[in-house]
Amino acid sequence: MSLWRKVAVASVAMVAACARMPEDAPAQVSELRPAGCAAQGPTGAPSGNHDxxxxxxxxxxxxxxxxxxxxxxxxxxxxxxxxxxxxxxxxxxxxxxxxxxxxxxxxxxxxxxxxxxxxxxxxxxxxxxxxxxxxxxxxxxxxxxxxxxxxxxxxxxxxxxxxxxxxxxxxxxxxxxxxxxxxxxxxxxxxxxxxxxxxxxxxxxxxxxxxxxxxxxxxxxxxxxxxxxxxxxxxxxxxxxxxxxxxxxxxxxxxxLAARVRQGSARLESSVAFRAARRARTRQERLRPLFCPEEMNLASDATSNEARAAQVKPPSAFFVDPRLASRELAVPRAAYDAALRALKSAFPESGQPDGDHPWLAPVKAAADAAAVDALVREHVVDEEFVADVLAVDVGNPALSPARCALLRLVPEDAQGGDAAFVRALAASKEPAAHELHANLTEPARDAAWHRAQAAAMLEACARRLQSGDVTPYVELLAQRRAEVFANEISKNPRGQILEPGFRVIFPDVTPDPRPGARVLTRECTVVRR
Structure with a gap:
């Protein structure tokens, strides 16, 4: 029996989910034995649910x-x-x-x-x-x-x-x-x-x-x-x-299964009770899925490594948020393989140079995107505001610490609203705050402008990925994977979405990537900090 015996909700689908944690993981919930066949609730009484x-x-x-x-x-x-x-x-x-x-x-x-x-x-x-x-x-x-x-x-x-x-x-x-x-x-x-x-x-x-x-x-x-x-x-x-x-x-x-997960997620998003529960949270909490990750999805080339296709096709959502722009990208297989060799890439336990599909990357979660859609439908924010936020640190669409840090400047309640937020951005010394301040206050920076900028960035990526060494981009890919584990969504001691110790998802590279060491510019170049 593995040391990581399953004691929390597990793998990759709903059903998938809380990472396996050691038996001494902290818990404050009562675990008294249930009477009869009613499931034990947190306080010891039958749950009284109707599912x-x-x-x-x-x-x-x-x-x-x-x-x-x-x-x-x-x-x-x-x-x-x-x-x-x-x-x-x-x-x-x-x-x-x-x-x-x-x-x-x-x-x-x-x-x-x-x-x-x-x-x-x-x-x-x-x-x-x-x-x-x-x-x-x-x-x-x-x-x-x-x-x-x-x-x-x-x-x-x-x-x-x-x-x-x-x-x-x-x-x-x-x-x-x-x-x-x-x-x-x-x-x-x-x-x-x-x-x-x-x-x-x-x-x-x-x-x-x-x-x-x-x-x-x-x-x-x-x-x-x-x-x-x-x-x-x-x-x-x-x-x-x-x-x-x-x-x-x-x-x-x-x-x-994916279709049914989407249906279940849509049911929750349309629930009157769940919408009311979210409305009861602070404004920062409601806007969190726009600025920061709450969940995480994985995307990759659609063709397996076994097929040895001449071109590897990275998901464009790795480079730019799909809400702003998307397009097909391609990397010559020889260039991708050379990058794997340069980084001494090896999949744990199997020793193969990569996982099953090339360019397996963390991307913005569908649940987070759906939560943003709900914010727009409920007129909490509009599409212009959404584009203004997503354009900050545009080359890190899923995990940007700079964009996420701006959430703290959002007023906790609706009083003061946008004006108070703009003042807080103007007073901040952070470059990301200055960028968002400009996005919100300069009329030319509307959603169409942000989409055009993002599309131009992807065009630059398409050119660069087809020419020369792609090792810097694969280094950035390895860094983004490491950044999921370093992110606060992976800091709950009772469960982590990538389930370290139970799931093996990504290849290892040498040296170990350091979160935040590289950034992707609007010209689609990888720059070391």
């Missing part, structure tokens, strides 16, 4: 003690399960035996109508000799299943876990989408950024910062996920009968 998980448990004469019993109970309902499959240690590292299964449920469960995107659960595998087995040994506090379910009465998602108690599985309700908003209230707004403080309501706040389902590899090609075109290799491991039955029922392409 499909609560309904199914309440209708079960005996509590399902593991994922097989839980699936068997679901299979007696007029419901459909769709299973997606991901290699936690990289597409070509099946020999490690670490896979996750993320299952989505639709239909009717214990009388609750479950639409696509309403109900997900995840569970995991391990290797025993030459067998690939379901990881369901009920060791004390071991995570056996993680679940997220839409509560039609609340208008929020509820988060659950099935954990071992040393003998069998016990059910726990951890909190809901509104609890996550409370847990991340100080995110990027810390009194002492060197010692960030997070709420303790639920572990899932470390990864589901938007309050809903997530999948890091949301867009095709869904790096490291099973697809019908490219099934995950099991490296000679034989699935045990119970796992073989699940796999034999038919795995769904990762795109199917």
């Amino acid at each position: 499909a998980v609560a309904a199914l448990l309440g209708a079960s004469p005996e509590c399902p003690a593991n994922v097989l019993e839980f699936r068997a109970r679901l299979e007696r309902e007029p419901a459909t399960l769709a299973t997606a499959f991901v290699d936690n240690r990289g597409f070509h590292n099946g020999a490690a035996g670490s896979f996750s299964l993320f299952e989505s449920v639709t239909g009717v469960v214990a009388g609750v109508t479950v639409a696509p995107g309403d109900f997900f659960f995840g569970h995991f595998t391990e290797k025993r000799g030459t067998e690939l087995v379901l990881e369901q040994t009920p060791e004390d506090k071991a995570l056996l299943i993680e679940l997220i379910a839409w509560d039609p009465a609340k208008g929020l998602f509820n988060f659950y876990e099935l954990r071992g108690d040393g003998t069998r599985g016990q059910w726990f309700y951890r909190g809901d989408s509104a609890d996550i908003l409370r847990d991340i209230a100080r995110l990027h707004r810390q009194d002492d950024p060197a010692h960030p403080v997070f709420g303790q309501r639920l572990r899932c706040s470390g990864c589901h910062l938007g309050g809903g389902p997530i999948m890091k590899e949301l867009d095709a090609p869904h790096n490291d996920w099973w697809t019908s075109a490219r099934p995950l290799p099991l490296a000679g491991l034989t699935p045990e009968p119970s796992l073989s039955r699940i796999l034999g029922q038919g795995l769904g392409d990762a795109e199917g």
Whole structure:
């Protein structure tokens, strides 16, 4: 059994999410044993929720003690399960035996109508000799299943876990989408950024910062996920009968899971209750997804490294926010391979020079972009303001510390509004503040101007990536990956969105990249600080 035994919400889809943390991770939530089959709530009483998980448990004469019993109970309902499959240690590292299964449920469960995107659960595998087995040994506090379910009465998602108690599985309700908003209230707004403080309501706040389902590899090609075109290799491991039955029922392409994650996210964004919960937060909190990352997605070339295409195609969202500009970019394969060699790039455990898909990069999360869309729809900000903010440090669209620091200058409440913000920018000594001040006050700098500037930058990138050495850009790529781990979204001691110690996602390079060491200019040159 790995030291990083699953004790928090896990991998890459909603279902995916809180990183595995050691057993001594801090917690302030009561973990009293539930009575009967009601999931234990944070205060020891049954949760009283109205989602499909609560309904199914309440209708079960005996509590399902593991994922097989839980699936068997679901299979007696007029419901459909769709299973997606991901290699936690990289597409070509099946020999490690670490896979996750993320299952989505639709239909009717214990009388609750479950639409696509309403109900997900995840569970995991391990290797025993030459067998690939379901990881369901009920060791004390071991995570056996993680679940997220839409509560039609609340208008929020509820988060659950099935954990071992040393003998069998016990059910726990951890909190809901509104609890996550409370847990991340100080995110990027810390009194002492060197010692960030997070709420303790639920572990899932470390990864589901938007309050809903997530999948890091949301867009095709869904790096490291099973697809019908490219099934995950099991490296000679034989699935045990119970796992073989699940796999034999038919795995769904990762795109199917991604579509349901999007549907679940859209349901939360349209919820009256969730919108009210966000309106109750401070103005800084509401504007945070515009200035700073809350979640993170990964994007890459659509073609795998195995195909050895003549051109590597980096995602343009790595260079510029798609809200401002996008276009196809390409790098000669020989130049990309030379950069990997120059950086001594090696994927952990497999030793290959790269991951499954080239140029796997952190990009702005779809959930953050959707939150910005909601701000515009609700007239909290307009598109001009959005473009003005995104144009600051335009070459770092997802992780800019300079742009994120400006959030602290936003008035906590709406009184004074834009005028107070403009005054605070003018009084600041930071170059990013001066840039945003100019964007907000100079009439020529409208959204169309920002989009034209961003498009010109991508044109410059297209030219530079096709000519000569691309090592500086691959160095910047490695730096951006390191910056996710250094960012405050990865500082919650109860969970991290990239799940270090459990997931292996990026290749290593030598020397180790230093966050903030390089910047991308508007001319699309990489400059050392």
